Amino acid sequence: MKAFCEIFVSRVLPAIRAIVAERLIEKYKLTQMQAASKMGLTQAAVSHYLRAKRGAKAYKLIKGKPEIMEALEALVDEIYEKGASDITALRMCEICEKIRKNEELLKSILKSA
Secondary structure, three states: OOOHHHHHHHHHHHHHHHHHHHHHHHHHOOOHHHHHHHHOOOHHHHHHHHOOOOOHHHHHHHHOOHHHHHHHHHHHHHHHHHOOOHHHHHHHHHHHHHHHHOHHHHHHHHHHO
């Protein structure tokens, strides 16, 4: 049995990174290179996340949950303003907690694992 943190890293984190990169590019008109720099990633990683090679199911599930998207939108704004940091990394734990508290979303993510 996998711990949820393992599932989060393999299935949910790529979806979150895809959403954050997508929103930075759409909302703030950043290039992939600029979004990557703000996120502390490479441009190639951002391109990979945007193509949704990993986390595609979680991406769709998360996009359909306004309460999770609200938290992600706040994360996007924070990353745009300050760049990625240890504090923004902690936001991932807060988002993970929101996901775990949403039984329907949690069950759907666990089914795909």
